[in-house]
Amino acid sequence: MESSLLAQAETVIARARTGDPEALGALYRAFESPVYNLARRICRTSEDAEDVLQETFFEVCRSIGRYREEGSLWGWIRTIAASKALMRIRRNKYRDTDELNDQVMGRRQEDSHLRMDLEAALERLSETSRAVVWLHDVEGYTHDEIGAMMGKTASFSKSQLARAHSRLRQWLGEEVA
């Protein structure tokens, strides 16, 4: 969050609630980067992430009147962004398997010999696994929260995370000797 906005957050939020375009624009500028980063880490393409960014702020503009200030503004916006990103990957589900990517890319046989960097390995995970890794390990959501956002159980989130870490370990060449 930009420090200038932090200093006058209450005023900006109050103005944004009345639909003031300048205040809504200030909110966008303050949170554009973290929202895009979260969306891009979850979604497969930058186009999808940009769409999520737009969807998120459209929702923020429509719903800022309903923000109760019970948690942080970033926490509220982040939950909207995570939901929009998960909605996007649900729409893209047909391509959401590591196995499919492996077959298409013909790399399965080479896995044990590859040492990928973390960015590439993260990118290679299925969208669902990547979303769970990012939301749990980086954003700090619990398995219960992730399960609820995905319309699944906490166990689903846990097993996705374990599967994702096993694959990351393999792709990063971190196998224990």
Added chain:
Amino acid sequence: MNHLSMESLLSLREPGREPGTATAQEHLHQCPQCQAELERLHQRVARLKALPALRPGRDRWPETAARYRAERARRRTRLAGFTGLGGLAAAASVALVLSLGRPTPSADPTTEQLQEAMVRSQALETALGAYNPDGRVLDGRTARMAQELEDRIARVDRELEATELLRQQARDQELLRLWRERVGLLDALVDVHVTRASNAGL
């Protein structure tokens, strides 16, 4: 020796939050390989957190703001449309009253019911206007319900306009059906805004 699974290691990572079993803790304590694996897990997560922030390639605010402005304008137009159709209903009611005042061979029950529906619709719109729903804060569920009802009312309004193309008898029946539907939807909308009923059963 069976080493800890990834799921067990993940549970052990956050004692208290994701409690591992005592057996797993005991194994970890005695197994250098699992200790190394847990350490790698910690490092991997630390590296994930340290990945550089990605930024959008282009500014999406102008599009977002334009879309929001368009939606606000559409919403205002729709609410103004309610009032406009309210006026239409009033005018139509007067015409119907005048028509009913004339001696006719047999009073048409459809006409009376139609008038009744129009008057009710007008009363509900007045109630809704007095409540000023646009100036109020709604929770997400209520807002979605209101939005859906407004969309359905807008659809009925379009159908009402289209009845002009029908023949007289068919038109009266269709008008009655549509005005009744409109009254039902307005009733639900007033209910959503005023009582914020959570179980309108959409």
